[in-house]
Amino acid sequence: MNAMQYNITLPNDYDMEVIRNRVAENGMKTDGFEGLALKAYLIIEQKDRKEYAPFYLWEQTGGMNRFIFEGFYDNILTSFGWQHINIAIPLLTEISDKIKEARYVIEIEQDIKRTNSMQKPHYSLPHLECLGKTIVYNPDKWKYVEFYFVNEQPEAVECNIYEVLHISK
Template sequence: MNVMQYKVLLPMDYDMEIIRQRVKTNGFKTDGFQDLLLKSYLMIDSETRKEYSPLYLWNNEAGMNKFIFEGFYDNILTSFGWQTITSAIPLQVELGDSIKESAYVLEIEHDILPTTKMVLPEFSLEKSTETGRVLIYNPAKWKYVEFYFFIEKPTQRKTSDTVYEILHLSM
């Protein structure tokens, strides 16, 4: 299983209706994509940040490789230019039956600090009203990230937490 995400930071004067329309017109095209467990089309449209950040959860690398190298990712390159794709390894994936009803994702990022004894990262929030949650890690960057899916907009615990609006979920 693999996770990938690219974060397209957009100019503050960018009309985010373009992103909404893009997802409305094309979002369904990844429904049922080979090896795709979940794709969440994420967006931030605030006074301080404009971002389009699709999040993918792949059952295996074959579908991810097909997406990146067989023309599908070219749509991102054509529309937004060269973007870095962050990839990570899932530690825990809990997708509830109502995840398709989710409207928001809370992202919490952590550093994995140098140590002499590795400790398995865990979710930092108690199970509550989320419809799903995913915990991933990236040993190349020594970070781990928690994603929580919600129907109602969650509250940020820290300013470094990120709340995304979900425009579409493909499964």
């Protein structure tokens, strides 16, 4: 299993309805995509920050490779230019059958600290009521990221809070 995400930072005056319409018209095209466990179409829309940041969980690398190299990712390239794709390894994943009902995703990035004895990262919000959650890590960067799929927008916390536009499964 692999995870990937690209974070497209948009100008502050960008009309986010363009992204909303894009996902409304095309989001279902990744429903049932080969090897895709989950794709969450995510945005942040704040006064001083606008971002489009789709998040993927791939069951197989074949589907991810097909998406990137067989024309599907070209839609991102032609619309937003060259983007860096963050790749990570899922460590813990719990997805309920109701994941498509999630309205928000909480993303918490953590460092994996230098040590002489590796310890598995754990959820920092273990009791949060959610429809799904995953921890992905990248040993190249020594970071891990927690994703929580929730219905209610959380109170102010030190993290990114994305609005979910669509979830393909």
